[in-house]
Amino acid sequence: MAAAAEGDAYVAFDHVQKSYDGVSLVVKDLNLSIAKGEFLTMLGPSGSGKTTCLMMLAGFETATHGEIRLDGRNINLVPPHKRGIGMVFQNYALFPHMTVGENLSFPLEVRGMGKDERETRIKRALDMVQMGAFASRRPAQLSGGQQQRIALARALVFDPALVLMDEPLGALDKQLREHMQFEIKHLHERLGITVVYVTHDQGEALTMSDRVAVFNDGRIQQLAPPADLYERPENSFVAQFIGENNKLPGTVEELSQGKALVRLATGELIDATPVNVTEKGQKTLVSIRPERVEFKPEMMPAGAHTIGAEVLEVIYMGDILRARLRVAGSDDFVIKMRNTLGQTKLDRGQKINVGWHPQDARALDPS
């Protein structure tokens, strides 16, 4: 799904700022447009401002500056209960003194819906999450995964067009989490709703989202579909935050036609694609994904620069093999090899040369 243009955005943050104490900004000049039907994830470390953004959208926090629009309407002053946004909380927030059915009935009752229609809707919503038999249970009698489904059903039962999810799977174990990721994704596709999802788990962000907004320090560092985010990080924060990543600090030696030659501190020259560098002599951090590093000369493009490396450790991980190398004086250079028949075996202490396609190495800002 393509990024929405400013004009037809369903949800829009327009120069939004937020400060709690009047001294520092938690959210700094946020601009973000979300299209109808999009699954957008806000990803970032804790304290990056992503949850604050979600709370502003839900109406529990007010923007210090700027405008938040929903379906073209400014909602800055609309109280939460009039926004019609479904929300799933990290701890599910199922009302403990009500049964599952009463929990689902609540949003319908406050909308003045008749009993018959309520029952139809509750049944439909519970069936949707395969919890039809649990209407008379109390939340405390359900497992974490079951509670999560109920929370989901409750957020959807009144047919909101926009659903916010605040780390909804954070409390589940890994297997259940992965299963629920698929369910949420399928529900999103089936119902055509717009979802804004907050998480600090990059795997979750990459699997589920149409687009991911990576937050750090109150700003969106990069807003892109998952594949772009992983393969073409736009700055060193995103490169480090998403997936595993080798960093080689150096100085730009040459810059021409979309290619850069970077000299490392130890003197070696490597190839890279310039992303955040514009002129010779700039400091830079070259980022290469472990699985894109080659050590067999036949796999490297002609004329590629290589760099000497010593194998420090080889770890067997089943589907892949992982080797830690000493490269340019640093001990944490990692490469990954598929565990296939005929894969070249590396041994500890072995000296090799590593290289890569220039487009896989990205010369980013030096921070």
Add this chain to the structure above:
Amino acid sequence: MTPAAPITPAMLTTADGRPLKAALAAAQARSKRRALFLVLPLLLFVVISFVIPIGQMLQRSFYHDGFSKSAPALQAWFAENPLGTEPDEAAYAALVADLALMQETRAAGDAGTRINYTLPGARSLYTSAARGAKKLEPPFKEALLAEDAKWADPRLWVAMRSAASPWTADFYMIAADLQLAADGGVERAPETQRVYVALYIKTIFLAALITGICLLLAFPIAHLLATLPMAKANLLLILVLLPFWTSLLVRTTSWIVLLQDQGVINSFLVYLGAIGDDGRLRMIYNQTGTIIVMVHILLPFMVLPLYSVMRVIPPSYARAARSLGATSWTTFRRIYLPQTLPGIGAGALLVFILAVGYYITPALVGGADGMLYSNMISFHMNKANWSMAAALATLLLLGVLVLYWLYDRLVGIDNLKLG
């Protein structure tokens, strides 16, 4: 250990063939003994300091042997002659014999006191008659009546018949504003003497009112405490608890200084011109004073359980309700309030029970109409009238138990959270 039960094929056994259940019981016996050992001091403490005194109190309210223990002859006469029999010479002879016994055992005071409860003014009859009992000559009826005509009072004989048995409901009768009639039945006490029933109702009503005011005041405070950051909440909590650290008398006296006619508040109002100098508000030495001071003293008992319950209600519940479309009032009424019920229940029960039993504060600031039931209990205790005090206390306990039962029916005692 335990003799092994015959092993049936279905029974599981341990590796060495002992039945599994027996092995388990043996393994657990040690830890059970240790657990018992740990709770033993508390158990003994509770039994000694709580169960036994309450049992004694209950017993005293039904049992008073002050008269019966030194009136064996009268007991015999009452047993032979049913209620309504005119006391004959034999009855007077029995009375004189018992009076002589009382003089011998120095029990005339005790015996007279017991009769005095149901027939005021009778005690001195016994103490003075006992002194001369040995010298009396038959016919005893004339001899005694010559000494004091009150001996012929049918009410006295009804009172003695009642007191001849140590087991009695007389004290509950008095607590119900009733008295023994001349014919041995029960009648209402004269209007000027009726005090207990009205006071009981007033005490329950005032305690409920105080509980209600405490709840109204404590709820917002507790909510504020629960939502403030920890550091500020702790500071505020200290302010809430401050009254606990000053003596009850000091607090009560401070209120007197504030509320009395020439006190701070009245003087300030006069200074402002809100009231005239002769129109000073009567805020103490009456029911108003009792309510104000008791609300202040009991407020922490409401704040603390509420706070402890509110603190653990995550704000996400209210947020969830709001996001689901509820107004803030609906959120409060249907989501927040029901979750604070355990705290409300605990606080209300605590405050009510404490309020029902208060007597120092009403004694000091209650004036004429701000007195509570406990002040009468305290009065009887000061007069060493244990049985009457016990009967009143038992009635109060009964009232509290009824409320507790109602609470259990309405809210459920499992839903009680004391902090």
Add this chain to the structure above:
Amino acid sequence: MKKILILSTALCGFAASAQADITVMGWGGAYANSQIEAYFKPFTAATGKKVVSVDSDNPATPVKSQVEANNVTIDVAVLEIADAVRLCDEGALVPFDFSALPNGADGTGAEDDFIAGTLTECMIPTDIFSTVVAYDASKFPDAPPTSIADFFDLEKFPGKRGIRKNAKTTLEMALMADGVPAAEVYALLETDEGVDRAFAKLDTIKKDAVFWEAGAQPPQLLADGEVVMTTAYNGRIFNAVQLESKPFAIVWDGQVFEWEGMAIPKGAPNEADALELIHFATASEQLAKAAEFISYGPPRKSSASLVGNIQGKEEPMGPNLPTDPANMTNALGSSLDFWVDRDIQLNERFNAWLASN
């Protein structure tokens, strides 16, 4: 309670080691001090026998338990009259032979010298305290109240009244204010008409009444200006005047007095010495001496003229005592017999009266 425990433990050990000392259990504070200065020190000086003074919240309680346990360590107990009569009825005290008491300083026989009614079988009285009407003299600079009737006169003496929240003494004062002579008060209170009359008198000031319970309250009520006149214990008013220089004054007319005294528990270890001490202490001179330390009056009429100045001051104590002849013109001795019979009944009625409008 703990204090008593420690004391009685100490006492047991003490009694075993030094049998000769006479143990007196009193109330502590200024009251015990007056007895040490006026009775015990002169007694030791005169006879060489030592006296040990021990404090208690109310000596009647240990006396009762010690006699019941047959392990008496107290030789002399200082008791309130009500407790003394009760313990005497229960056989816990040694009866006195009044004829053995010394004559008064003026030669009057002891039984005539003691104020009528104060001598009882098992207790020799040592001091008399009184419930009186006290007022704030600054509120009535021209014509201060002089009689008990003035307490009930809201027209001549407008202002709030403090009344003890108890029927005892309150009803007696109401009748005396209504013109009943002191000698007839209790006979009248025995009748329903008399009680009705007392309550009717109280009705006349009920709307202006502030009720007090603790003895410390009346001086405070006067000091705060909450009331202009109040019933009070004479000792409390004396202290407020002497120690805090309050402008309070006492109307002695219509006072109701009670008394305390010394008694010997049955089985006292040094009964003969105890008797000697009591005979010594209740002589006219000693009783008068004690009254200089505390504003409780000597129960012997012959002591009145012997009372000197207030301890440490150049001011005669006499006029501050309930027993001063000038203060006794219309005084009523509280009747123990009456209140034993009527206490509960009349207080129930009193409370019903309080609660009614």
